[in-house]
Amino acid sequence: MGNKIETLSTVKLSHSDDLYKIVDVLNRTLKDQNLMFGLALDEDDQETAVFTIYRT
Known part of the structure; x- marks a missing residue:
């Protein structure tokens, strides 16, 4: 049986070209805490x- 991904929080904000950098550093820093971050339009x-924000 695979891992279940749980959505913890979602927020909408104004798009910025650099938002992906924040998501990238969060994913790299907190992956050991079973957290994953996503960004979409x-x-x-x-x-x-x-x-x-997801819990994996």
């Missing part, structure tokens, strides 16, 4: 980013 508004 909002499907309805390409100026809005969706930041999500």
Whole structure:
């Protein structure tokens, strides 16, 4: 049976070109804590980013 990924929190914010850097450093730093971070553009508004925190 595979690992289940649990969504802990999601927030929408204004898109910035450097947001991926924050997600990258969080993923590298906190992977040992079973946390994973995601970033996507909002499907309805390409100026809005969706930041999500997961527990793996």
